[in-house]
Amino acid sequence: MNKQPYNIGLDIGTSSVGWSATELDNRLLHIKGHNGIGVRLFKEGESAADRRGFRTTRRRLARRKWRLRLLNEIFATEIAKVDPSFFARLKQSNVSPKDPNKTIFGNILFDDENLDDQKFHHDYKTIYHLRQAIINHPEQKFDIRLIYLAMHHIIKYRGHFLNQANVQDFKGGKIDLEKSFKALNDIFENQGRDLRLVTDEANQYVKVLSDNAKTRSDRQKELSKLLYVPIDKDTDKNSKKVTGEILKAILGNKAKFDVIFGIEVKNPKEWVLTFNSDDFDDKIEGLSSQMTDEDSEILLILKELYFALNLSDILNNSVTDKNAKTLSEAMINRCDDHKNQLAMLKKVIDSSDKKHAKELKEAYSAYIDGENNKKISFEDLKKRIQKNLVNSELSQKINDLLDHDYFLPKQRSKENGAIPHQLQQQELDQIIESQKQYYPFLAELNPNEKRSRQAKYKLDELVAFQVPYYVGPMVEVTDSNQENNGKFAWMIRKEQGEITPWNFDEKVDRTETATKFITRMTTTDTYLIGEPVLPKNSLLYQKFVVLNELNNLKINQETITPGQKQYLYEHVMKKNKRVTLKKIADALVIKGDYPYAPEVKGTTDQKNLNNGLTTYIDLAKIFGNELDDVDREADFEKIIEWSTIFEDQHIFALKLQELKWLTEKQRNQVVKLRYQGWGKLSKELLAGLVDDNGQRIIDLLWSDNQNFMQIVNQKSFKESIADHNGAHLEEKNLKDVINDLYTSPQNKKAIRQVILVVDDIINAVGYEPANIMMEFAREDSNDHRLTNSRSRQLENVYKDITNSWFDNDSVKDELEDKIKNKDKFTDRLYLYFTQGGKDLYTGEPLNIDDLSSYDIDHILPQSFILDNSLDNRVLTSQRNNRVSKEDQLPGELFGTKMHAFWKRLKAAHLISNKKYYNLTLTPNSISKFNNQGRFINRQLVETRQVIKLAAEILHNRYSEEKGTNIVTIKANLTHHMREKFNFYKNRNVNDYHHAFDAYLTAFVGNWLLQQYPKLKPYFVYGDFAKTEINNLKSFNMLYKFEQAHQLNEKDGKIAKDTDALLGYMKNVYHFKKMLVTKKLETNHGALFNQTLYPSPAHDIKKRQLIKPKDNRPTDIYGGYTHEERKYMSLVKVIGKKDNEYRMANVPLLKINKNNDIKEILKSQFSNKKFEIVLPKVLKNQLFSENGALFVIGSKLYKYNANQLVLSDLDMKLLNDLSNNKSIDEVTINQLFKNIVDSTNKYMPLYEIKNLNEVVEKFNNLEFNDKKKTITDFLLATHANPTMSNLKNIGLPSYFGRFISGNAGIKLSENANVIYQSPTGLFSRKVKISDF
Helix, strand or coil: CCCCCEEEEEEECCCEEEEEEEECCCCECEECCEECEEEEECCCCCCCHHHHHHHHHHHHHHHHHHHHHHHHHHHHHHHHHHCCCHHHHHHCCCCCCCCCCCCCCCCCCCECCCCEHHHHHHHCCCHHHHHHHHHHCCCCCCCHHHHHHHHHHHHHCCCECCCCCCHHHCCCCCCCHHHHHHHHHHHHHHHCCCCCECCCCHHHHHHHHCCCCCCHHHHHHHHHCCCECCCCHHHHHHHHHHHHHHHHHHHCCCEEHHHHHCCCCCCHHHHEECCCCCCHHHHHHHHHHHCCHHHHHHHHHHHHHHHHHHHHHHHEECCCCEECCCHHHHHHHHHHHHHHHHHHHHHHHHCCCHHHHHHHHHHHHHHHCCECCECCCHHHHHHHHHHHCCCCHHHHHHHHHHHCCCCCCCCCCHHHHHCEHHHHHHHHHHHHHHHCCCCHHHHCECCCHHHCCCCCECCCHHHHCCCCCCCCCCCECCCCCCCCHHHHCCECECCCCCCCCCCHHHHECHHHHHHHHHHHHCCECCCCCCCEEEECCCHHHHHHHHHHHHHCCEECCEECCHHHHHHHHHHHHCCCCCCEHHHHHHHHHHHCCCCCCCCEECCCCCCECCCCCHHHHHHHHHHHHHHHCHHHHHHHHHHHHHHHHCCCHHHHHHHHCCCCCCCHHHHHHHCCCCCCCEEEEEHHHHHCCECCCCCEHHHHHHHCCCCHHHHHCCHHHHHHHHHHHHHHHHHCCHHHHHHHCCCCHHHHHHHHHHHHHHHHHHHHHCCCCCEEEEEECCCCCCCHHHHHHHHHHHHHHHHCCCHHHCCCCHHHHHHHHHHHCCCCCCHHHHHHHHCCCECCCCCCECCHHHHHHCEEEECCCCCCCCCCCHHHEEEECCHHHHHCCCCCCHHHHCHHHHHHHHHHHHHCCCCCHHHHHHHHCCHHHHHHHHCHHHHHHHHHCCCCHHHHHHHHHHHHHHHCCCCCEEEECCHHHHHHHHHHCCCCCCCCCCCHHHHHHHHHHHHHHHHHHHHCHHHHHHHECCCCCCCCCCCCCCCCCCHHHHHHEEECCCCCCEEEECCCHHHHHHHHHCCCCCEEEECCECCCCCCCCCCCECCHHHCCCCCCCECCCCCCCHHHHCEECCCCEEEEEEEEEECCCCCEEEEEEEEHHHHCCCCCHHHHHHHHHCCCEEEEEEEEECECCEEEECCEEEEECCCCEEEECCCCCCCHHHHHHHHHHHCCCCCCHHHHHHHHHHHHHHHHHHCCCCCCCCHHHHHHHHHCCCHHHHHHHHHHHHHHHCCCCCCECCHHHCCCCCECCEECCCCCCEECCCCEEEEECCCCCCEEEEEHHHC
């Protein structure tokens, strides 16, 4: 077999892999009768956060049942003496009288002559009345069943564990601002922030903070100017702002958590949250990836304060002047207040007109009983009542109560989340003390004597004992349960037997379990596959981040010297947790390097270093000079690792016993240290790998002034990393390697699909490719948030610039107007303001009202370098002056005149250092300092770590033995090809753009290999040879191709095509058929929607309900909706005359219990004979019928799989529309007609019978409505499940949705199932009647 070398091109996205296979002359291979080009589509990888949330809830409820079962066992003997059927009746309490399974009728709780249910509810209106009565009357012997019910309630709703105080030390309602503010100040100091909260006598402000006679807003305003330490005017302004947000959070109002954390975020609205909302935890979980460990600590402290304040409000109510000693007393007060306030509301209702009376009644009903199966919140009740109150004295009282958030209080409310377990335990102990003389077993002491301080009595442990978070499911992992409940288990046992709160430490090995937990959670190095990362507070890791940041500093615009860096490290960093740039400048004066403070730059906020040697300073206070003992280095790192792993101080203390040289005093000091978080790099990378001179990365960071990225990209380290990863990949299963990668679930899934696609191509061709060219799609940067951040950025910069800075002082006013009017900050507008309203080449003022008349010019021309960023673009009227001088740079042409102005812009932070560098660049300075490598790097080197990971895996799989080159292509090169040669991309039209991007990737990679073989080390993975760079005149690596291939500027047709390659590319671009495959999927997870609906007799809607339990019929108990399918089956229904083929859903719930699919499907085909044709049809399975291609989504839904193809002109017009270019009415009307005609002609699923009417209605729309309608139409015709409302042009409101009746999708006997390999190069079409 003649093996002709070929290339594979890959365009990798988070939900697609475009692919192409080309010969070395860039022509597509013909493989198995297909052109070698296509796209693989799949559902984007998802994080496990939602599944983890459900799993955690299930675990919490299971542990609650476990505690209540243990309570039952303790009480069983005593209760059996007085009422043997008590527990049996309780078990039947939730069985409906209509249920044939009910065996016990009448009273449920009590069935005695002296005590029945009616008397119980009369004597004790609520469970809290019972609890308080037992506490108040120790002289009375209460029925044992009453004591059980009181304790059952306490143990079931035992409260949170945020407060770690022992029960006897706990005081309900106590708020310690001094302690909390001190902890916050320590975090602010570590973060390098100037904010300091008042700590001395801070508790004097508790009275104001907890005074709920004032509104929350008034309390916040009063305190926000009192609770921070004043420093200077600018700092105080920010301190007041942050303090105000902290107070809002503590008080339960909406707060800006990005401001509290001191972080810049893209979308500030996402960070406006309130502890008071039901979905706070879900929202903060979604934002956690943008938060640091310090942010999480701040959050926890504020949450504790919020809970403490809420608890204070519950116990000490200043609105009603009622103070409660116990939780039950406070809840009884609420009950009484609700009763009295309801009487007030009824009086107002009686005095209101019909309309307002009805609204008030409905509001109360919705608050208590709910509407549309959901109770309204207090906030909604407040709005609805205030809207309908009449003008009266009583109404004013109600209004005041509503303003203070205390009207119609409930005993069960979200504020109860503030109740700590200690408060519940105190009541439990009071009940025990009250009744132990009558029932001695209640006072049985805790069998676990070590915990007698936390829980005196055995019963106390049912409230006080918490299974440590690191234990997880209390099952031991075995071979038999590995796939089920053991899949998420890691607990290590000491001995077998039932685990209880009293024997937990005898049965469970806490230390080993915690170690295993953290091993599961710890990620691996971003460079070395499989190497565990260091703790973030490791001495080595902190040394690395500090040296790396110091090496990036510029002192008086010169790179810091190794000597200066080492001096600062020893004399500044080791002595200060927080280091400002001013402190560094002063230290260099003391060193004697400068007569006065130099300018120090190079950090992100331009004021402080972001990193510090905080751990070194902590340990130095304890160990002094011992800390520098090399022999103890490993032990100190162990201490930090243990502190990070073991949040439980008891385990940390046990581990410290292993270090025999620690003194008792040192051990007691160390155990109080609490470190959190993990770095991104491993010990092996920083202190294991060595270069050719035996130097480690950490050594070079110390002895040299290169930063980490410069060092790690040196040839010797790149080779060492590749060798390490290659060896690791050989040892481990590929699946395990991808699972362990330090990257997102989306990237992991994409890499898995890449392997499938490449393997499939190789299988079809018969041998490995010469080269695999890969490009990872960047995330879409077309984001509306960008314009918001631009306006904020400009506003902040302009604040610091005085009016006198501008020649034209109206520029500042213009910016204010644009921000006020919420104008979109387009590139032109943004450039106008960053240029101070001037032309950067001439210094002449620009007209803000005529920005479209100016040109956007590339500072460094595209013939020289491909850089389309704003740092390489200016707004100017002088572009034409440069057209004939493309080899000249602005630094040559305009530098003499404009250099001073450019410098002023840089000093004012209006332009970046990079832009200033580009403007001042001259040909001489390019060759100077050997900047050529820098330019080539910028053009060719992919720095994103996910690219390196994917390249590493492909390199190991195909390069080691087969010799395939893995070529990484930067996305800007293929993007430039599209822009330069009018290969228009519109994601809404079809999926072919992924495939064509893959073709361009293959072309660019091939071009680089052929034209620039000496530059291979820059883009071929694993090629570490040194390269000599000749004096390149251009760093646009595609410039030669552009010179030989050109389009006519007027009509876009090919004007120059010396080798006919551009014409071939255009031909590929216009392909009407490319291979498209979708990953087949089965459903996992939720069995049905979570909402439990009432029985049909009590529901306003008709629903198909699913039984909540096997023995719970829906006509009595209601049920769930939307039974989730696992997959579908194709069924042949046998008719009297004809047979018909239909799709049927195979529900997850049923297939998990029973593998007999025919039995499962009987209910869907009642009284009909049927046969199973295909037992398993997965989601996205491709079918063809009557010329239409479609995939199956469920038994009811099918989705179009035909791809729409439009002409070059139509694609250009769509491109113009998306870029807001002007198009006349006639042209847009014709564009729409062309789209509709193509749909009608080539996409049989879409029947547009009223074609002329549709076109006519479109023609009569307003222009903006036409744009939206075209987008909606394309979305609906795209090969995916999207549908659009197109009623405005006479099409259905669900255009693009293809749904069958409840009987399921009907297929003709001539329909075909099409089975495809991952690329579609292998496929098999089977007529369904042939099965």
